[in-house]
Amino acid sequence: MLLKSNILKAISFKNPVQLPLSYWLLVCLRFLLTVVPQRGYLHPDEFFQNVEVIAGDIFGIDVSKTWEFDPQFPVRNILVPKLLVGPPLYLIRFINPYTKFYLNIDLKTPYYLLVIPRLFICLLSFINDYCLYRICVLYGQNYKNRLKIFATSYVVLVYCCRSFSNTFEMMFFSMLLLFVAECMSFSDKVIYHDEFLRQKYEQAKTPVEKVKLFKLQTHLPEHSLNRVIVLATLVVVGIFNRPTFVGFALSPIFFWLHRGLGSKVIGFKDFNFRIFTFILCGIPTFIVMVIVDSVYYGYLTLADVDSMQVNWDNWVVTPLNFLRYNMDKKNLTRHGLHSRWMHVAVNVPLLFNVLGAIAILHCLSNVYRFMRGQYSKLPRIQSITGLMLFSVTIPVAILSAFPHQEARFIIPILVPLVYLYGNHLQSNETDGPGYKKLKNYLLYTWYILNLLLTLFYGFIHQGGIYPFTNSLHYEIKSTYGMHTHVITTHSYSIPTYLLQLEDTKRIWTNRATGHKYRLSPSTFIMKFGSMPTKDLLETIDYVLTDAEMLLHKRQRKYRFYVATPCSLERDIELEATKYPYIKLVEAFSYYPHFCSEALPQFPSRSDRHCLEKTDILPELVDLNVIQRISCYMKRFCYKIYSVHTTSNT
Structure with missing residues (x-):
């Protein structure tokens, strides 16, 4: 028992809370940036893959469910987002009556509906920090520098505080790395003591000495199946969250299975037994996930269970559907x-800038050494460096095999990337003057680039959609029942759950009469992609005509908005001249708003649209460079037009 306690003590963590003040300031910064809030809009999936759907279930409101949640062919698991996004939304539903009554604060408004779930996810994001910290301490690495590098990444400040399934994937991956790293360290120490005692046993000359050594050997702690249940559960949950998790889990699980293989005490029998046990331990979680999805999407009902008429058609395996969908190149x-x-070439430098460049150069160097046969200079297959290196390269290699590649798909590799190369940005006493200067230059480059990218993706990219949604919410609530038509083009979709619209698909029952009825929709959000201006005006004409008919026949008042990037202002107003009965009036605009689907053109020296409408146009406009740049920057905004007929204006 004493030997067992000594081994456990050898891998215990010292000074678990000695974190630098700069890191705690960065922690506060992460929360502050979340509360502000960040009005930037990274991708529609940050809403429509998780919080939009869960909010519809919890609040009973009208939401926009994407094709991924189509019961005919569902590809998204519902349990993971329910567990990770559900708690803050349930909290809002529970305490909102009290905050309204006692504090006069309505939590069902866009700000709180956006910020409270993000705060919860922001809190969960510290799982990544903690895992990085524990791995560094476990292997005697400088965790202070690495934590500062990690906490200043814009991936952490922006992506990790949004409800992306990739954000959850990053947390699962970080936990997987930590558990495997702990198992590797523990196994190394147990195997070392086991081999040492075996050697001493063979060298022992007396029976008494052999008995003592044998007893010591039997007191060694078990390690072969350490964390097997946790690891198997984590892998299954991660795969149901995103089937791409297979690529991320491959390296850690391989290293977990490979622990001690080739030593005198671990052989292929142990390796095969670990695989069998790992698969066996993952089955219960797999069954639970399949049952939850099957019930949620309507494949399995209580009637089916009561009648014992359950067959293969009653089950849905969402990761399998995900793979089937993505294997078709047409999709x-x-x-x-x-x-x-x-x-x-693009996403690694974009996400990780300096660290990404160092990683690429280091991987190329390892490939060169491998080709030259310099195997001794490569990381050991059972070392923590080998684990982290493979955890960076294998996921990127596997995801690169698919032709659809978005930057957020590879954000989970940030933790192993910082572990491997975080210290390359921090100078130490052994570095020469030139090397210290280079490291300082790389460090400042890291800080500056991440600051700029945080501002861009956190506040500028598609930055006009949230404030417009906020204004629209209050307009709809202030004039209940008035028809509201909104057309958006060349921008991301409006998160419908922020508007808190009543569910028009739900069947209501009058308690007094028992009559069943369904609410008629009063808000119509029409989301178009990069629709040509000509088609946009035709759609406006059609919607306006229909709204005018309802106004004259049923006295149904309406408001009609068209939201587009400011860069399309000239084209829309020019096309609108072909419809003399349509009046487009600028209601408001939001700045800044970057939209890659409609980038503005840099104005020429004679561009009259750069002048204020109140200015008297001279015969010849001659703009200098400063005026042209200023004009160009002002076109990065989100313009909202109010649409009327000429008879109403």
């Missing part, structure tokens, strides 16, 4: 096809 074409080198 991927709808979402955009990219070159196979997109992740390595």
Whole structure:
């Protein structure tokens, strides 16, 4: 028992809370940026893959469910978002009556509906920090520098505080790395003591000495199946969250299975037994996930269970549907096809800038050493460096095999990336003057680039959609029952749950009469992609005509908005001249708003649209460079037009 306690003590953690003040300031910054709030809009999936759907279930409101949640062919698991996004939404539903009554604060408004779930996810994001910290301490690495590098990444400040399934994938991956790293360290120490005692046993000359050594050997703690239940459960949950988790889990699980293989005490028998046990321990979680999805999507009902008429058609395996969908290149074409080198050449530098460049150079160096046969200079297959290196390269390589590649798909590799190369940005006493200067330059580059990218993706990218949604929410609530038509083009979709619209698909029952009825919709959000201006005006004409008919026949008042990037202002107003009975009036605009779907053109020296409408146009406009740049920057905004007929204006 004494030997067992000594081994456990050897891998215990010292000074668990000695974190630098700069890191705690960065912690506060992460919360502050979340509360502000960040009005930037990274991708529709940050809402429509999780919080939009869960909010509809919890609040009973009208939401926009994407094709991924189509009961005919569902590809998204519902349990993971329910567990990770559900608690803050349930909290809002529970305490909102009290905050309204006692504090006069309505939590069902866009600000709180946006910020409270993000705060909860922001809190969960510290799982990544904690896992990085524990791994560093476990292997005697400088955790202070690495934590500061990690906490200043814009991936952490922006992506990790949003409800992306990739954000959850990053947390699962970080936990998987920590558990495997702990198992590797523990196994190394147990195997070392086991081999040492075996050697001493063989060298012992007396029976008494052999008995003592044998007893010591039997007191060694078990390690072969350490964390097997936790690891198997984590892998299954991660795969149901995003089937791409297979690529991330491959390296850690391989290293967990490979612990001690080749030593005198661990053989292929142990390796095979670990695989069998791991698969066996993952089955219960797999069954639970399948049952939850099958019930949620209506494949399995209580009537089926009561009648014992359950067959293969009553089950749905969402990861399998996900793979079936993505194996068809026609489906991927709808979402955009990219070159196979997109992740390595573009997304890695974009997400991780300096660290990404160092990682690419280091991987190329290892490939060169491998080709030259310099195997001794490569990381050991059972070392923590080997685990982290493979945890960076294997996921990127696997995801690069698919032609649809978005930057957020590879954000989970940030933790192993910082562990491997975080210290490359911090100078130490052994570095020469030139090397210290280079490291300081790389460190400042890291800080500056991440600051700029935080501002861009956190506040500028599609930054006009949230404030417009906020204004729209209050307008709808202030004039209940008035028809509201909104057309958006060349921008991301409005998160419908922020508007808190009543569910028009639900059947209501009058308690007094027992009569069943369904509410008629009064708000119509029409989301178009990069619709040509000509088609946009035709759609406006159609919607306006229909609204005017309801106004004259049923006295149904309406408001009609068209939301587009400011860069389309000239084209829309020019096309609108072909419809003399349509009046487009600028209601408001929001700045800044960057939209890659409609980038503005840099104005020429004679561009009259750069002048204020109140200015008297001279015969010849001659703009200098400063005026042209100022004009160009002002076009990065989100313009909202109020649509009327000329008879109403």
